C-alpha cells in the first residue's frame with residue numbers, strides 16, 4: 001500500500017514547490033525537471049513528486065512500505081504548512097493504496113469505451129474465442145478489441161508499409177496490424193511459440209492477410225538484430241517479455257524512420273509500474289523504461305490509459 005496523493009489548495013503552488021525543493025535539499029535529495037516538477041527523495045528511497053497546478057499543489061508520495069510512506073508524507077506536509085505564513089494550508093493524503101489495486105479507467109467508463117469503437121469483425125471474434133478454448137488462462141495475453149482497433153488505425157494513419165511486431169501469441173494484434181498496411185506492405189512478426197502462432201496463421205489466412213506476414217519463430221532480439229541497420233520501420237508493436245522491452249525499444253528505434261511510431265503495451269503492469277513496492281526484474285525494467293522514454297529527446301511520447309497502458313513513441 002505505498003502510494004498516496006494530496007491536492008493542496010493554494011494560490012502559490014510554484015512558490016511552495018520551490019521552497020520545499022530548496023529547503024529539503026539540505027536533508028534529502030531533490031530535483032526539478034524540465035516541466036518544473038519537483039521531487040524529494042529521502043534516504044529510504046521514499047519520494048514525493050510535487051506538481052504546481054492552477055490553484056493547487058499536487059503531491060504524490062510513493063514508498064516501499066507504509067512506514068516509509070508515512071515519513072515522507074510527514075516531512076513534506078510539515079514543511080509546507082510551516083512555509084505558509086500568510087494562509088492556512090490543509091494537506092489531506094488519500095489512504096495508501098497498492099499499485100496493483102488501481103483501475104486506470106473506471107469499469108463503467110471502460111465498458112462504455114469498448115462499446116463505442118469499431119467492433120471486431122467475425123474473424124477477430126472467432127480468433128478470440130478459439131484462443132480462449134485453446135490456451136485457457138493465457139488468453140488474457142491477447143490484446144482487446146479496442147486496442148486492436150487502435151493498432152489498425154495507427155498503421156493506416158501512418159500509411160505504413162513495413163511493420164514489426166514483438167509478441168504474436170495467437171496473432172490477434174498481428175491481424176489488426178497486417179490489415180491496416182498500405183498496398184504491398186509487410187509485417188515482420190516475432191515470437192518463440194510455434195503452437196500459439198499456428199492458430200494465428202489459420203485466421204490470417206481466413207482474413208486474407210497471411211501473405212503479408214513474415215512469422216519468425218526465434219528470440220525476438222536475434223530477429224531484430226539481424227534486420228538491416230537503416231531506418232526502414234514505419235511502426236512497431238512491442239508486447240512480449242517485459243524485462244526485454246528496453247532492448248527491443250533500442251533495436252527498433254535505431255531502425256525506425258523519422259515520423260515512425262513504436263507502440264509499447266502493458267506499460268502500467270496492472271498499476272505495479274507506479275508502485276515501488278514491486279521490485280521484480282520486469283517491474284524495474286518497465287519503470288525505468290517509462291522514465292527513460294518520457295525524457296528521450298529522440299522521440300515525442302504519450303502514454304495512454306488504454307487497457308494496461310499503451311505508450312506511443314514517435315521518432316523525431
Ligand SMILES: C[S@@+](CC[C@H](N)C(=O)[O-])C[C@H]1O[C@@H](n2cnc3c(N)ncnc32)[C@H](O)[C@@H]1O
Pocket residue numbers: 141142143166167168169170171172173174190191192193196218219220221239240241244
Ligand atoms: C502478451 S503475448 C502477445 C499477445 C499478442 N500481441 C496478441 O495480441 O495476442 C506475449 C508473447 O510474447 C512471446 N515471447 C515471449 N518472450 C519472447 C521472446 N524472447 N522473443 C519472442 N517472443 C517472445 C510469447 O511467446 C507470447 O506469445
